[in-house]
Amino acid sequence: MSASKWDARFAKATSPGEPAMVLQENLHLLPSSGLALDLASGLGANALRLAQQGLVTHAWDISSVGLAKLTQFAQDKQVTIHTRCIDLESTFSVDSNLFDSYLFDIIIVSNYLYRPLAKMILQQLKPNGLLFYETFTVDNDSSNGPSNPAFLLKRNELLTLFAPLSVISYREDMDCGDITRGWRNKAYLIAKK
Numbered sequence: 001m002s003a004s005k006w007d008a009r010f011a012k013a014t015s016p017g018e019p020a021m022v023l024q025e026n027l028h029l030l031p032s033s034g035l036a037l038d039l040a041s042g043l044g045a046n047a048l049r050l051a052q053q054g055l056v057t058h059a060w061d062i063s064s065v066g067l068a069k070l071t072q073f074a075q076d077k078q079v080t081i082h083t084r085c086i087d088l089e090s091t092f093s094v095d096s097n098l099f100d101s102y103l104f105d106i107i108i109v110s111n112y113l114y115r116p117l118a119k120m121i122l123q124q125l126k127p128n129g130l131l132f133y134e135t136f137t138v139d140n141d142s143s144n145g146p147s148n149p150a151f152l153l154k155r156n157e158l159l160t161l162f163a164p165l166s167v168i169s170y171r172e173d174m175d176c177g178d179i180t181r182g183w184r185n186k187a188y189l190i191a192k193k
Helices: 003-011 045-052 064-077 088-094 117-124 157-161
Strands: 035-039 056-061 081-085 104-110 125-136 166-171 186-192
Touching (some): 035 045, 035 117, 045 056, 045 064, 117 125, 157 166, 157 186
Parallel strands (some): 104 125
Antiparallel strands (some): 125 186
């Protein structure tokens, strides 16, 4: 999706929304200090939560409108978030130094999948750094999320993409059992370098 489409979507937003479940339910795993990155941050609900936890937080996204709103949300909550407007996919394809010299204690990605970034994400985690990743799967049976299969995780794919990391927590309910209950349509991974 282009920057203009995201800008139009975020222009209507009046709040950052809620942090990803993978983060919200696992705040106890965060360090008390360090450097965090919310990659493809959107309106920055994850970034705000990380900053509120005391982490020096960066938020990168394609939408300048989303990042401007995030800056205002951060001011309202009296936290600082360092934003960077960047088209991750285009920049990554021409610049392998996308992350510059940053090494992060925490990287979170939610509702976004661009597989070529996986190797770079692994490289940019500090030793003992944590990755929080949550996005939509091929088992997505709702209108929520992308319809293009290129942006949907295959079953257990997060485990493969980030295999060098040590798994702390993984969840993917798939289509097992009563599909009206549980956590459906997404997978999440928390893993440590």
